[in-house]
Amino acid sequence: MRPDDHVCLCFRVSLRKLQNHLERERPTVASQLSECLGAGTGCGWCVPFLRRLHAQHAAGTLPALDESHEEYARRRTAYRAGRREGTYDRLPSDPMAAEPDRSPASPVRVPLTQLRRGQRAIVDCANLADLPEGERCLLHAMGMHDDCQLRVCSPGAPCIVQIDDTRLGISAEVARRIMVTPIEDGDRRAP
């Protein structure tokens, strides 16, 4: 892949921008790369690649991707098509791709910022680990914990969600980290 090719195709973030961001900000965890123009917060396809870039940078080598950009883009299209049908396309061979939550069996997870107004979803807080401790605990105490159900009142980033009877305003950087599994109407949590 060439430096001007986009790694995150959703938000058009080029490899060069990511390289510069890594050099300049030296993020401690890979998910902080989302602060580089929102990379990885769209369809989620590039997340394993972002992790690889971060790992390369941490190991002291110049972050680069061997895949040809054409192949990369083609497989992303296939991944997105598969996701629409509810089957999870297997991500390319990548050391990080072996995580449990990326297995084919796991349901479709998207960042909170992708939901529509009125849509309901089940929360997965795993990606919140790199938030400041205080903020994470506060979110938990406000009712945002694993497997809780939320409803989107105002979509996007920042967004407003409702959990039980609590409405929470969530700023962009937090909302992008909250992964959710959308549920269709009529498929709500059983009593």
Added chain:
Amino acid sequence: MSAGPDAARPTPRIAVLGNPNTGKTTLFNRLCGVRARTANFPGSTVEGRIGMHRSPAGHVELELVDLPGSYSLSIDVPEARVCRDCLQGSLDGVEPDAMLVVLDATNLRRNLQFAAQALAHRLPAVVALNMWDTARARPECVDPAELSRRLGCPVVPVSGRTGEGLAALDVALDTVVDLPFGADALVARLQRLPPADATQAMLASWADQVTRAAAPAAATPARDADDSLVDRVDVALTHPFVGIAVFAVTMAALFSAIFMVASVPMDLIDLVFGRAAEAVRSALPEGLLADLLADGIVAGIGGVLVFLPQICLLFFLLSLLEDSGYLARAAFAVDRVMRRFGLSGPSFVPLLSSHACALPGIMSTRLIRDDRERLATILVAPFMSCSARLPVYVLLIGILSVGRPAWFAGAAFVACYALGAMAGLLTALLARRTVLRGPARPLVLELPPYRVPALRNALLVTWDRALVFLRNAGTTILAISVVMWWLSAFPRSDGPDARSQQAGSFAGQLGEAVAPAFAPLGFDSQLTVGVLTSFLAREVFVSTMGVLAGAGSDADVSDRTVLEQVAAMPRADGTPVFDPATAAAALVFFVLAMQCLPTLAVTRRETGSWKWPAIQFGWMTLVAYAGALVAHAAVRAWGGAA
């Protein structure tokens, strides 16, 4: 229950605690009314209220301590720390005998998690199920008896807004303070609850279980009835453009209301104290004592009280806005703008209030959770053009706009406000990149439901704030007035008029000594005296210049002759003091300079060290001096070219 008031026994103390937005303070106000005072908890900047309550039916007088609302007892924020310390009895002077846990009955699942953490402490407890009037109407309403069985303590449904259920609460409180410590009931309660060190996940699953048992209908999906309308309103009020426009209009209305309505009582207070000073003068023989009483003390007290109407109105209207649920949305809407300057949504209201007066602005920074962000907000609050600058603006812009088109004065006013706000925001940005470096704290904010604000509550908040203001700032402003008077009254001169007294006094001598420093700005020694006296309180500038211009000490801006006299004041060499360049330089200086001793005192109190007021003073003076220098040079160059 005890048979009657027992003088030997100390008043039982009850800690009142709960999640934010549970109506805890409304309930507290219901119980205590004006028999409450605001206090700082030892060793923290967290404020709470302490009030006395005697139930109409009960015999026991109770002391209620309103602890700050907190989402959890285990998180590391000041509010949670204060609650924790209080329940553990390690908060000096506020060791409670029992606790009153206030829960929002309409949002039980989340509130129960907090309740479990609170009830795990070894104190007798009563649980108040607040907002009962709303909850009762819902199908998923909780059964108080079942909840009481599960929690192992009395559960009383109440409504702080309507007053419903208060009699039952009184009975429960009277009974609970008589419960001997370590009673069986207490032990049984502790066994039923999750352990004191339970994780949030354990608490959540416990709360789920209890909710399911006590309110079977609550486990079914939430209602969608009117949510869609609320959603639409929320979307609009937090929209990047619409939301900020609505906010701008609301705030413009708020501040015009404050300026317009407050001007009547302010003028009245001015008048009354003016008369009082005259009365003192005529009643006492001429001399030092009369001077001290009239110019120092009466004028000083008047100087305090004159700010009171604005402060009361500000807190009254803000309290109404906060109660309505709008303020949280506004903070959320402006968050993205503030973030560019290293601040966040919650900093906006303090900065806005500072346009009336920096004192309440700095006092209200307690809403900001992040310490560094709070310091940055305190640091820049005095840059906002407060109402005390207004008389100075009127004077100097009046001088500047002589012989210019009518729009000039209006544009100059707007420019002054914009210059102050920009300087403040850029300073915040600079501070957040240097001395107060740190990540902008991500904002997670509860947006409480929209409600009709409770008037009674707003009035009590206002009453409370007014007392705090009078107690804290009042003493400082009074002290300054006396010092000011002393500096300009000593050493006594035998000169016939006020002007020679002013020139020969310590203040005058100081002006002479410091004049060279202000010479590059085009200030002469008279103007320097004016600027120096205004370092204590900037509105003093107008009366000082009036005195120097020989117009007498009770100069008023609306008095044209005084304005004209000041405008035409000659320098020692006969040229006017205020040429356009000097007036512009003085104006810029007043926009940017830190000339308010009470603000420095409040900054010291709120930050707990002299370091921040020192930085604030040094930086603002530096910026003001540089700005004035640039303005002086620019106007001179422009005037030379024209």
